[in-house]
Amino acid sequence: VSQDVNRAAPARRPHAGRRRNELARQAVLDAALRLLREQGYPGLSMEALARAAGAGKHTLYRWWPSKAAVVAEAAAARAAAEVAIPDTGTLDGDLEAFLTKTFRAADHPEIAPVLRTLAAEAQRDPAAAQTLREFTAQRRQVLRQLLQRGDSRGELRRDVDIDLLVDAAYGVFWYRFLVGHRPPDAAAARDIAKLATTRVTSQRDEQQP
Amino acid sequence: VSQDVNRAAPARRPHAGRRRNELARQAVLDAALRLLREQGYPGLSMEALARAAGAGKHTLYRWWPSKAAVVAEAAAARAAAEVAIPDTGTLDGDLEAFLTKTFRAADHPEIAPVLRTLAAEAQRDPAAAQTLREFTAQRRQVLRQLLQRGDSRGELRRDVDIDLLVDAAYGVFWYRFLVGHRPPDAAAARDIAKLATTRVTSQRDEQQP
Amino acid sequence: VSQDVNRAAPARRPHAGRRRNELARQAVLDAALRLLREQGYPGLSMEALARAAGAGKHTLYRWWPSKAAVVAEAAAARAAAEVAIPDTGTLDGDLEAFLTKTFRAADHPEIAPVLRTLAAEAQRDPAAAQTLREFTAQRRQVLRQLLQRGDSRGELRRDVDIDLLVDAAYGVFWYRFLVGHRPPDAAAARDIAKLATTRVTSQRDEQQP
Amino acid sequence: VSQDVNRAAPARRPHAGRRRNELARQAVLDAALRLLREQGYPGLSMEALARAAGAGKHTLYRWWPSKAAVVAEAAAARAAAEVAIPDTGTLDGDLEAFLTKTFRAADHPEIAPVLRTLAAEAQRDPAAAQTLREFTAQRRQVLRQLLQRGDSRGELRRDVDIDLLVDAAYGVFWYRFLVGHRPPDAAAARDIAKLATTRVTSQRDEQQP
DNA sequence: AAGTAAACGAGACGGTACGTCCTGTCTTCTT
DNA sequence: AAGAAGACAGGACGTACCGTCTCGTTTACTT
Numbered sequence: 006v007s008q009d010v011n012r013a014a015p016a017r018r019p020h021a022g023r024r025r026n027e028l029a030r031q032a033v034l035d036a037a038l039r040l041l042r043e044q045g046y047p048g049l050s051m052e053a054l055a056r057a058a059g060a061g062k063h064t065l066y067r068w069w070p071s072k073a074a075v076v077a078e079a080a081a082a083r084a085a086a087e088v089a090i091p092d093t094g095t096l097d098g099d100l101e102a103f104l105t106k107t108f109r110a111a112d113h114p115e116i117a118p119v120l121r122t123l124a125a126e127a128q129r130d131p132a133a134a135q136t137l138r139e140f141t142a143q144r145r146q147v148l149r150q151l152l153q154r155g156d157s158r159g160e161l162r163r164d165v166d167i168d169l170l171v172d173a174a175y176g177v178f179w180y181r182f183l184v185g186h187r188p189p190d191a192a193a194a195r196d197i198a199k200l201a202t203t204r205v206t207s208q209r210d211e212q213q214p
Numbered sequence: 215v216s217q218d219v220n221r222a223a224p225a226r227r228p229h230a231g232r233r234r235n236e237l238a239r240q241a242v243l244d245a246a247l248r249l250l251r252e253q254g255y256p257g258l259s260m261e262a263l264a265r266a267a268g269a270g271k272h273t274l275y276r277w278w279p280s281k282a283a284v285v286a287e288a289a290a291a292r293a294a295a296e297v298a299i300p301d302t303g304t305l306d307g308d309l310e311a312f313l314t315k316t317f318r319a320a321d322h323p324e325i326a327p328v329l330r331t332l333a334a335e336a337q338r339d340p341a342a343a344q345t346l347r348e349f350t351a352q353r354r355q356v357l358r359q360l361l362q363r364g365d366s367r368g369e370l371r372r373d374v375d376i377d378l379l380v381d382a383a384y385g386v387f388w389y390r391f392l393v394g395h396r397p398p399d400a401a402a403a404r405d406i407a408k409l410a411t412t413r414v415t416s417q418r419d420e421q422q423p
Numbered sequence: 424v425s426q427d428v429n430r431a432a433p434a435r436r437p438h439a440g441r442r443r444n445e446l447a448r449q450a451v452l453d454a455a456l457r458l459l460r461e462q463g464y465p466g467l468s469m470e471a472l473a474r475a476a477g478a479g480k481h482t483l484y485r486w487w488p489s490k491a492a493v494v495a496e497a498a499a500a501r502a503a504a505e506v507a508i509p510d511t512g513t514l515d516g517d518l519e520a521f522l523t524k525t526f527r528a529a530d531h532p533e534i535a536p537v538l539r540t541l542a543a544e545a546q547r548d549p550a551a552a553q554t555l556r557e558f559t560a561q562r563r564q565v566l567r568q569l570l571q572r573g574d575s576r577g578e579l580r581r582d583v584d585i586d587l588l589v590d591a592a593y594g595v596f597w598y599r600f601l602v603g604h605r606p607p608d609a610a611a612a613r614d615i616a617k618l619a620t621t622r623v624t625s626q627r628d629e630q631q632p
Numbered sequence: 633v634s635q636d637v638n639r640a641a642p643a644r645r646p647h648a649g650r651r652r653n654e655l656a657r658q659a660v661l662d663a664a665l666r667l668l669r670e671q672g673y674p675g676l677s678m679e680a681l682a683r684a685a686g687a688g689k690h691t692l693y694r695w696w697p698s699k700a701a702v703v704a705e706a707a708a709a710r711a712a713a714e715v716a717i718p719d720t721g722t723l724d725g726d727l728e729a730f731l732t733k734t735f736r737a738a739d740h741p742e743i744a745p746v747l748r749t750l751a752a753e754a755q756r757d758p759a760a761a762q763t764l765r766e767f768t769a770q771r772r773q774v775l776r777q778l779l780q781r782g783d784s785r786g787e788l789r790r791d792v793d794i795d796l797l798v799d800a801a802y803g804v805f806w807y808r809f810l811v812g813h814r815p816p817d818a819a820a821a822r823d824i825a826k827l828a829t830t831r832v833t834s835q836r837d838e839q840q841p
Numbered sequence: 842a843a844g845t846a847a848a849c850g851a852g853a854c855g856g857t858a859c860g861t862c863c864t865g866t867c868t869t870c871t872t
Numbered sequence: 873a874a875g876a877a878g879a880c881a882g883g884a885c886g887t888a889c890c891g892t893c894t895c896g897t898t899t900a901c902t903t
Contacts, residue, residue, distance in 0.1 A: 026875070046338040052863055061876040066865065124392060125337035128330045129255040134394060141393050162409075169386070169405045172396070176385025177378070183333060183388070184350050185343060187381070196378045200371075200409065231852025232894045238854070261884055270855045275886065441848045441899045464756040470889055479850045484891065542810060543755035546748045547673040552812060559811050580827075587804070587823045590814070594803025595796070597810070601751060602768050603761060605799070614796045618789075618827065649878025650868040656880070679858055688881045693860065 032058040033065065034079040041076070041118040049076070049122070073126035073133030077140065080119040090147060096155025097202045103151055104174060104194035107144075111182060111189070124183060145171050152201070160202050170201050234277070241267040242274060243288040250285070250327040258285070258331065282335035282342030286349065289328040299356060305364025306411045312360055313383060313403035316353075320391060320398070333392060354380050361410070369411050379410050443486070450476040451483060452497040459494070459536040464543070467494070491544035491551030495558065498537040508565060514573025515620045521569055522592060522612035525562075529600060529607070542601060563589050570619070578620050588619050652695070659685040660692060661706040668703070668745040676703070676749065700753035700760030704767065707746040717774060723782025724829045730778055731801060731821035734771075738809060738816070751810060772798045779828070787829050797828050 036058035040049045051072055055062045069075045091102040111120060123140070126133040148171050155161050161170075174197050181189040245267035249258045260281055264271045278284045300311035320329060332349070335342040361376045370376070383406050390398040454476035458467045469490055473480045487493045506528055509520040529538060541558070544551035570585050579585070592615050599607040663685035667676045678699055682689045696702045715737055718729040738747055750767070753760040779794045788794070801824050808816040 029875070050863055051865080055876090059876080061874095061878085062865080063867085063877095064875060067874085121337045125334040127394075128334035128392065137393055138395050142395060145395075165405050165409050168396070169402065169409070172386045172389055172402075173382045173406070173409065176387070176389035177381045178385070179392070180381055180385035180388045183337065183392070184346055185336075186347050186351060186354075187377070193378065193381075196374055197382070200374050200378070200382065231850080231896095232854075233852090235854070235894095259884055260886080264855090268855075270853095270857090271886080272856090272888085273854060276853075441846075441901090444848065444899090447849075468889055469891080473850090477850075479848095479852085480891080481851090481893085482849060485848080539755045543752040545812075546752035546810065555811055556813050560813060563813075583823050583827050586814070587820065587827070590804045590807055590820075591800045591824070591827065594805070594807035595799045596803070598799055598803035598806045601755065601806070601810070602764055603754075604765050604769060604772075605795070611796065611799075614792055615800070618792050618796070618800065649870085649876080651879075653868095653879065677858055678860080682881090686881075688879095688883085689860080690862085690882090691880060694879080 029058070029060055029064060030068065033060055033068075033075060036060075037075050037079045038115060038119065041122060042114055045118060046122050046125070071126075071130055071132050073123065073130050073136060076119055076122050076126065077133065077136035080116070080123060081140070090151055095202075096152070096158065096160035097198050099151055099155065100174075100198035100201060101194050103148065104178075104197055105191050108178060108189045108191070108194055111178070117182075120182070124179070141175065145175065148174060155202070162201060173197070173200070238267075238269055238273055239277065242269055242278075242284060245269075246284045246288045247292075247324060247328065250331060251323055254327060255331050255334070280335075280339050280341050282332065282339050282345060285328055285331050285335065286342065286345035289325070289332060290349065292325065292328075299360055304411075305361070305367065305369035306407050308360055308364065309383075309407035309410060310403050312357065313387075313406055314400050317387060317398045317400070317403055320387070326391075329391065333388070350384065354384065357383060364411070371410060374410075382406070382409070447476070447478055447482055448486065451478055451486075451493060454478075455493050455497045456533060456537065459540060460532055463536060464540050467540070489544075489548055489550050491541065491548050491554060494537055494540050494544065495551065495554035498534070498541060499558070506565070508569055513620075514570070514576065514578035515616050517569055517573065518592075518616035518619060519612050521566065522596075522615055523609050526596060526607045526609070526612055529596070535600075538600065542597070559593065563593065566592060573620070580619060591615070591618070656685070656687055656691055657695065660687055660695075660702060663687075664702045664706045665710075665742055665746065668749060669741055672745060673749050673752070698753075698757055698759050700750065700757050700763060703746055703749050703753065704760065704763035707743070707750060708767065710743065710746075715774070717778055722829075723779070723785065723787035724825050726778055726782065727801075727825035727828060728821050730775065731805075731824055732818050735805060735816045735818070735821055738805070744809075747809065751806070768802065772802065775801060782829070789828060800824070800827070 033054065036054055037049065040053060040057055049072065051062060051065055054060075054072075054075065055065055065075070069078070091099050091106070093099050093102055111117060123133065123137050127137040128134075149167055152161060152167050152170060156167065161167070177193060177197055178189045181187050181193070187193075242263065245263055246258065249262060249266055258281065260271060260274055263269075263281070263284065264274055274284070278287070300308050300315070302308050302311055320326060332342065332346050336346040337343075357380050358376055361370060361379060364370050365376065370379075386402060386406060387398045390396050390402070396402075451472065454472055455467065458471060458475055467490065469480060469483055472478075472490075472493065473483055483493070487496070506521065506524045509517050509524070511517050511520055529535060541551065541555050545555040546552075566589050567585055570579060570588060573579050574585065579588075595611060595615060596607045599605050599611070605611075660681065663681055664676065667680060667684055676699065678689060678692055681687075681699070681702065682692055692702070696705070715730065715733045718726050718733070720726050720729055738744060750760065750764050754764040755761075775798050776794055779788060779797055782788050783794065788797075804820060804824060805816045808814050808820070814820075
């Protein structure tokens, strides 16, 4: 039934003989994203993945150690270059722009279930945990650079260290994203930016009373 | 025959059959915590749970809609009353004390795998998601009260709203807890408290340079 | 202790408490026949039986040791007095009439599934086996009387004993009934009657060659 | 789409995956007979069968539609070639020899529970019913050939048709086998043979009185 | 009339089997 | 050598039934 729908046209994709077949790899990654998008996590089994990609299960296990590894690799290319470092002139503006774009990117129907799956899988699969750590480390590194640039211009609050600010920013995102009590929206991005920077107006507010 | 009579007036008989066995309920909850503690998430199948609790599978499914619901109920009683609201005199002190206790509680070998499981399961099971939302909402409410008390004394930074601070505090916790790149330790509790409060000393620090 | 005293002298109190509810008994037997008729054997579980009869499971187990016992009792009243001993004047005629009626009775939609269930259940449940033996013994007894009456008039073939003839007659019935390759119909009744009796014409046929 | 093409021309791909494992098949059939022999029908669940055969449940369901199908296949090879057609020179002798051997074969502890299970299962499972019909049809065919050979030599009673005789012979067997009021023994074999044949001696007996 | 005891409906309980699905490994054949 | 197909052992899933066990109610008999 849904098998027929999911099943690709494997006859069109010749397999190459010796070396790894790039087409097969792509078919698997595409199928992973498609399954996650259309059926959510429960629909993503290695069995269904092989079926949907028109690939043999052995091929999957040959190249990826676990389901999470497939998801991670599928997520990597897509989510990595998604958010560039903005340059608005002020740290506050940069931060807000960066976080807004980050939050919006994660809301994409192609990305959200992947992040969700990665986070969930990391709680039980050490390999997935490693992948999640690497992935988030990349993202933190980008944000840290942005903050350091602002810090060198004296725009950063001095009483907290940068790593905590990075964790607070991504923490608000992941917390809202995984718990779902409130969306990580543009207003949140604005507020987090405010929290991190020494803004003249807010300092005056603090001194007045 | 007599069925129709009984069903026509069900209000007369509030409960007919044998009532729920409280010992069975406790055995299941205990077994859930034990399995999570000893074998981690993969060891927690409904099958193993029934076996470990000496309960029939039907009993599990009768009272809990999903594995996550068992975990949630097991977690609820234990994790809820764990952290009381402190009163050190200052918001900064209260916050640090509360977060330190919260982080330490979550590090407990009885609690950590439960939280991990709950968060992971919530990503695929709507019922678990609901449970996670309710559980975290309770915790946020406590922290919010703590912050509001400080705010009424003028100890809170005015440029951010309380809900964001709450999300930032718990966000740092969950982010570090789930990703594992850095532990949510006492230092983090201290830094988060600093981030939230208008501390006189730190303001002088900010103005002096 | 006092229990033992009470049990030591039960004769003093012939019956206390409520007596068996005849309506409940009938409801169960009726439900058994109805379930077998409408849903066949797989539909007849003790659970479904209790539900259909509006009876508690305990009531079932109190009065009947097994599912087969219910079926047997339900079958007994109905199937027992169904076939009377005919008297056509000749053994051949009596036999044919008796078997024809027997076969037709067993074909009834109320009876057939009961017999089928009884025979099947007897292969695994000793109690059901006992019931089946008793039930068939009654039927054999009737047929034996019929044959003995014919034998006393010299109408029976002398080279076989009556018990074998009885088994052959019922054997053909049950074999066809349970295997289903051919129905136990009127033609079979006629042929079996022929097989049992010394018919003048057939003897002449045998002597001619 | 390409599936339809593939299904239109299946000759191009004789077989892709791994082929059926003959050892697994044998292990299952052996385990079925062993379980039936040692624990009787209640011990034969698909679950226990898989366990005893060291096979996955999926393997069972892949190759056999039901428990009865396993039993049937296990019975087939063993029971089929067991009884050869004898040739004693007379129909009476052949019949007695054949039936005696048939009865004795069915008494074997390896065979009896299988036949019992097959007969019982056929009363509720249409697939098992079909198997039972096929199995018994084979046996009837053999007996029919034996009777036809005797008929062509004029040894058969002329007033009954062969199919009824076949049903009477096997009927006596199954009736006694399933009900258990009397064993299908050698004496029965002798009497059934007498019932079928025109025996000179017995004719004289009939005429003398 | 009060007391007592059995039968009742309902249904929770510990178990076990069902038939389906997925996991990770292993052939077998094709390209 | 890599891939597609798929068989295999194992085991979890959620459902259903088994037979036993309270519950609280109803009904009859005894005192």
